[in-house]
Amino acid sequence: MFKDRFKKELKTTIKLAVPIIIAQLGVVLMGVTDNVMVGRLLGKVPLGASGIANSIAFLISSLAVGGMSVVAPMVSKYYAEKDSSGLKELYVSTLWVTGIFSVVLTGMGYVAYANFQWFQQPDIINQTSSDFLWILILSNIPLYFFISLKQFSDGLSKAKIAMVITTFGLGFNIIVNYFLITGTAWWAPMGLLGAAYATFLTRILMAVLLFVYFKYSKSFSHYFSHLSFTFNKGLVSEILKRSIPGGSQFFFEIAAFSFAVIMMGWISETALAAHQIAINIASTTYMMATGISFAGGIRVGEAWGQRSPKGIRTAGYASYFLVLAFMGISMMLILLFDNALLGFYIDDQEVITAALPLLAIAAFFQLSDGFQVVGLGVLRGLSDIKIPTIITFVAYWCVALPLGYFLGFKFGFKAQGIWWGLLVGLSLSGVFLYARFNNLTSSAALRRRFVTGAK
Template structure:
């Protein structure tokens, strides 16, 4: 007897095939940061690792609003595809690029203001000296990442998710090569040390953006959506819609990532060993999170298609399958982290004090895998039905009212040190997962079956 009905089996297959390239692409994105940290940890040491960690965390926190905001475009394109509206797909693509440019300008200014006042984060003198320049280079590279993300919404929304996957894997290889060359000054390049890692990220993101546009405009599959005859059509109305839906969506990412970024700052208050250990554990957790977010994106696209077809049963099935797949995946990741705890930590550094702390944090990271996966997929499928405002409040409550205050209390008042901060993060993720999943099924019950 099959475990699932044929309807479920078909939906699982479609969602899995759609999600797999997105998961690989998301993994590639986070592995660029992992590669940077491994190279910095190996070649420069724990102070360099801490500097790169806090600079990357702050930069990604700022960028999260733009990346989350742009992610709403793919479900809108999927909806337009279900409605067979080619003109709308073209306008959404061009509106997405405009929004990406606005995000680049606005969030770039915010980033450089943070750099100017960097000492307010109360880090050690060594990190205050090294991190700002590294962060400035990453902030510049974010602009190219935004435009790449906007362009890939077209291929993702049309269920051609392999495009971004291929380009991201290519970028991952380039980033590794550029890291080794620029940090150490090989092949005639100047030895840039820590900043060589940031420069590697900048160069890689520029090349990825160029590759994405080259592929879209020179491939038959996409040409009918990018025809020059649509160029005169106005897109400002769609720019407004993307901002209206996208900014709350971006804030959902922001509230979660802010919790982890502020955790980095609190780790810096505890000491350089705790900061380096946190960076190692968060890199591993971020890897599984980004892969789970790929399932969330795929689930959002499938739900968006159901919305375009006005088929509530399809919306429910797509949401169920996305959640089922992430539960299976994150349970597997939890077991892997438990088993290969020390192996993962020792990939980064050989400092025994850092290894001891990092292994404790990895155990907490293993426990919160399931909550992290469920909450990010729930956000994705809610985005597919254009529900963004209430989920934004839920994420703010989970991370800023529960996670951060609890983490601070446990770490500094109860003297649990680094692990106290991570227990707070676990609590916030769990609350978010429960409330967001409940929100999806509450809305489904209210929809009229057609």
């Protein structure tokens, strides 16, 4: 009986996860194509400059990107309860919260742009990174709205539209990237800044397309027509109460990797470029794993709305099974094709030699990375956010970074030492999040939550 239910859940989760994964992959591949084109067309110094700017911009955006992911499980819960009016109010309130994030995080981004010297990078990196960073900070605003709108299509198990728009955006980004970087007969080459402007234009296009689809599509119009944009203080506060710690989970992990980028800059431009390539490859598989994580959170949220203890546990375990299978395959592919992957990014043997051991470590933390991101997703489906936030903070900032610093700079392992520290942090986070899910989904714990009406 359990095997049949588990197989059915696997199929349902895969069906939901695949378009989410493709959409997630499309978003991260925009960064990959930026790095490939910058590395190939402009060389290792612009690649390093774009790498640190992308890391800082992504770090700031992580508070909103990770935070707004709490909305999809809320959507699936309302949908399971057949609460259409609640969905409309949630949609409007989500847009208000996205506006708040846009203002606050753009202000934070401006501070980073105006004080770029804080990051103590080589002079040649400082000269090119700051303007690139500011354009990316502004491009985050349409990204926030796209991510927020995407939560509704995902939460309603209609993830294909976001997948199609993201795939289209990826193609658009590649074309615009090339012409803005290299120039045409009508405008001069923009070099590194051309890649940033291409990202800005692509994100605007994606947000507009998804908003228009919601407004006029028959699949969504009955949810999102005749809306009142009245500020619902209670619901906005509820979303903020969940999204701020939810975003902090994502922030603590991304911040650890972003600070690792800064430490790489302390070593050399070559180490910085090598790290950027290796982390870009690892980020690709990670963002695909987040698709499984989001699908798992949605399925757990839907089972929660149906008050089904067996459904909650089955959805969670199915997500764990899928991510371990996927990340295991990713680990093997990275180990088998490491040279080919690195050669795709840059034709610089010094950088490739420096990146090879980093990529080997990245291969081994695939399993840990997938395990911990699914743990965050399934716990988010239970609206369990505060304790996982503490777990991620301790794992990355009390273990991973200090350990990486000591291994890298005190024990002389340099770049590899920093990556070993990150691996240990990922592993600890994954183990403790899994233990948390097991504890919360025991029969006694779920009965207490159902009786008390805990959200």
